[in-house]
Amino acid sequence: MPISPFVANLRRKIGTDLLHLMGINAVVINDRNEVLLVDSKESNHWMPIGGMIEPGEEPADAAIREVFEETGVHIVPQRLAGVYDGPNVEYSNGDLVHYITVVFLCRAVSGEPHAHDEENRDARYFPIDKLPDLRADYRRNIAVALANRPEAFFLVRNA
Numbered sequence: 001m002p003i004s005p006f007v008a009n010l011r012r013k014i015g016t017d018l019l020h021l022m023g024i025n026a027v028v029i030n031d032r033n034e035v036l037l038v039d040s041k042e043s044n045h046w047m048p049i050g051g052m053i054e055p056g057e058e059p060a061d062a063a064i065r066e067v068f069e070e071t072g073v074h075i076v077p078q079r080l081a082g083v084y085d086g087p088n089v090e091y092s093n094g095d096l097v098h099y100i101t102v103v104f105l106c107r108a109v110s111g112e113p114h115a116h117d118e119e120n121r122d123a124r125y126f127p128i129d130k131l132p133d134l135r136a137d138y139r140r141n142i143a144v145a146l147a148n149r150p151e152a153f154f155l156v157r158n159a
Contacts, residue, residue, distance in 0.1 A: 006055050016094040023099040025050040025138070026063040027145035028075055030108045034125035035142060037132070038070055041121055042092060046132040048141060050101070059102045067106065071123040072116040075106040081145035082153040087137055101137075105145040 003011070010019060026049045028036035037046045051066035053059050060077040067075045081103040089097045113123040126132065128146065131139075144153045 004052060004054055007052070011095065016096060018096040018098055020098050020100070022053040022059070023050055023101050024053060024059055024063045024066060025101050025103045025141050026067050026075065026077070026106045027081065027103065027142050028067055028071075028073065028106045028108050029146070030125055032125070032127075034127055035131065035146075036067075036071060036073060036108065036113055036123065036125050037134075038115070038120040039122040041119060046126075046134060047138050052099075053102070060104065063104045063106060068111075069117050070115075070120055071111070071113045073111040073113050073123075074109050076109055077104045077106045079105050080152045081105050081141065081149075082155075084137070084141075084155060087135075101141075103141045103145060 007019070007021075028049065030036065036049065038049055039046050049063075049067045049070050051062065051070075053062040057065075063077050064075055067073055084101045084103065086101065087099060089099065091097070113125065115121055115123055128142075131142070134142070147153070
């Protein structure tokens with residue numbers, strides 16, 4: 001999906017300066033207990049599906065929307081896995097963003113994964129023990145989501 005009208009309006013005012021935004025990361029599991037990942041054109045890496053939460057949008061609805069927009073897969077968010085500071089992202093056009101990321105464990109209910117938008121080259125399921133090389137925060141998000149904890153996991157740096 002192209003830049004949202006909300007962010008486009010802010011970018012007209014501040015240019016590429018740092019924006020602090022809310023995002024989601026959806027760890028999607030199918031019936032074979034495989035993880036759905038996308039191969040991002042922007043980062044040239046595999047990753048769980050993620051994106052920005054639009055103003056007025058519920059975070060779980062953002063997860064449902066982002067997964068469908070990027071992969072064509074319909075999901076049901078099952079639980080909150082964690083909430084994290086970061087990452088910082090510099091997009092290829094120079095835009096700087098710092099995300100607060102809400103991570104959900106989600107179950108796929110229908111649809112075959114494919115690159116459903118212009119953001120990704122591919123979308124597919126991977127066995128948990130055969131994941132491609134992933135950024136550390138994505139590995140953490142997947143591990144925490146799959147840990148089957150009854151509560152969400154939070155990092156506390158200043159305890």
